Amino acid sequence: MLNDAWTLARKDLCLFFRDKTALALALALPILLATIFGSAMGAMAGGGGGGGTQRIDLLVEDLDGSQASQAFVARLAAVDALMVTTGQNARREVANGEYPAAIVIPAGYGETLAGGAIPKLALLRDPSRSISQQVIAGNLMPVLLESVVQDVGIGLMPNVLDMLKFPESGRADAEDALQASWSKMDEVIARLTAEGAFQDEQAEPATGEAEPSSGGGFNFLEDVPAMLGLEAEDVVGADDDGMPRSWGASHAIAAMAVMMLMFSLVAAGGTLLEEQHEGTLLRLQLAPGAGTSILVGKLVSMGAVGLLQLGILYAYGGIVFDVPVLERPFELALTSLGVVFAATGLGMLFATVCSSRKQLEGLSTLVILVMSAVGGAWFPREITPEWFRFAGQFTITAYAMDAFHGVLWYGKGLLPSGDVEGIWREVCVLYGIGVALTWLSFRFYAKRFLARA
């Protein structure tokens, strides 16, 4: 029995090693995925990963323009974990998904500080980007504390001494003592910041959605900003009736739509290779209307299958998870058609390039999983390394995810409307990718399947 088993095993190994391309793809896949996961997780964990700690975008809109407000912005900009950009229209930028959060420094900020009071700052947030929110909140705390110490605490010292009717003879010593005490506080904050103590505080809820603060429990994301004078406001995430949306469900629907669609359509494209192997393709090529119509037929059937899959997924998401699939039906249909077109083109390209089903499976798994990872279907792109985001720009997944998020989360239309931008760019890119991949697949098809040489 063992002899037979060994003979069978040897045969299987021989077959496995025979198709060199398929073998290379099979071996490269785990290495590539490990690299991608390692980079992404390393960046999320704040180190390593080949890309270093990922800096989180934060927009600051300074409506005051005073020395004090500029000092505050400078303190923020000095934080390693944050990529601070100063600009305008903070609400619009966050609502359009350009930044995960923005701080608005109101007019009069400097005067309020000079008066010894803690000024109110507005923190505008996109609750869908919860990991970014946690990083921002964790890094804001020391900056705000330092600001209170530097600008408010020291500024308040004369008032405090006045209130205490401190004798003039000891006033200088008292001020020195208070100054030393505040300076000591600065050192404590600096040390805690260096130790990452503020980040550790928010480590517990590191994943998942941001939920509103609800009675009793301390919610770091809600309560810390409030304690430090920040008035936090979620600027997206409600439907037309003001009901909160579920980011997780919307993201899951979008991610699954894109990834599974690509897998399914690449598999459907593989039927071309099956037909070649089984001889039916030859019989079709002998038909009077043979030629590219065979490929067009495949594209149509694959597109129909893709749209059916998406339709069922949307219906499920709408009914079970209240994903707002009917809020912008035109944009959703247009996006879906674009994604299906691009994915169909990819499937046909693979089918016309690969010479065996095994090669097709290896190549498609590799490419689709990598595209899903760097394109934002697995983890938010803003917390991934720079090379990750750069690579994402060349994937169907990134544009598909942005378009789906635009429709299902940000409620965007095709064209800009008021403060809300449109998804026309993403949609155009998807259709452009579809055209390019389909054109390439026709070229390869003509070369490999129709050549009469």
Next chain:
Amino acid sequence: MPVTDTTTDLEFAARARGLVKSYGTSRAVDRIDLEVRRGECLGLLGPNGAGKTTTLKMLSTLVLPTEGQMEVLGLDPVTNGPAVRRRLGVVPQEVALYGDLSARENLAFFARMYGVSAGRVTERADWGLEVSGLADRAGDRVSEFSGGMQRRLNIVAALLHEPELVFLDEPTVGIDPQSRNHIFEMVERLHADGLTLVYTTHQLGEVERLCQRIVIMDRGRILASGTLEELQQGTTPEGAGALDLPADVDLERVVEVLRAAGIKAAVRAPALGLEEIFLALTGRELRDED
């Protein structure tokens, strides 16, 4: 480029002159002249790698010739691919059907693909089921059929658009005697209906039964062509006649007696069968390449 002869379309279903197909430095087809007369069943014989399939592929528009002229049903296959294919039927060597579709679905699909008008698709599918003897299994999946049933369906799938010329590439490979006989009867019926057939096979008995003319190819060249009788004459010494003698007669003694009587005589082997002719022309060494 068409063969330059205005009578071709009437007399010949297909003709080739100086046809060459080269792949790199090797010639799969080496300057052959071939004629397929209208209404005949032509047997195309040759060992593996003889160039039969390449020749048929060129005639059926799938492959471009390197050199030479061709004409199929009065058209140049190089420049009139769709028009040639509309009037040509090709039965591929492998069963080329969709296993997950029923027999009727397969026939209806191929009828549409081959340009049968929507109104006649059902009629032609019924015809195909009837001719192949599968009318009672019309709704069954082809994957459930035996090899012989699949082969029969494979043939009629190439005939649904009522072609004038049909290439049958080894249509009886690996099937039981009953199915083979059914296929022979189908081919004979098609021939009787006036169809022109080109039949390639390794089974020499099939050619003897079905074909009026035979072409023997090897290494890309045509070695011989004609009726079986013509081939037999071409490979045996000529003579005035033959004597039927008992098996135990000493032939040398008979020749001596005849010569003594002033009659020219010689001993020769009996008339060769097609298999002997085939081996005499193509040799006895194994041919494993396809």
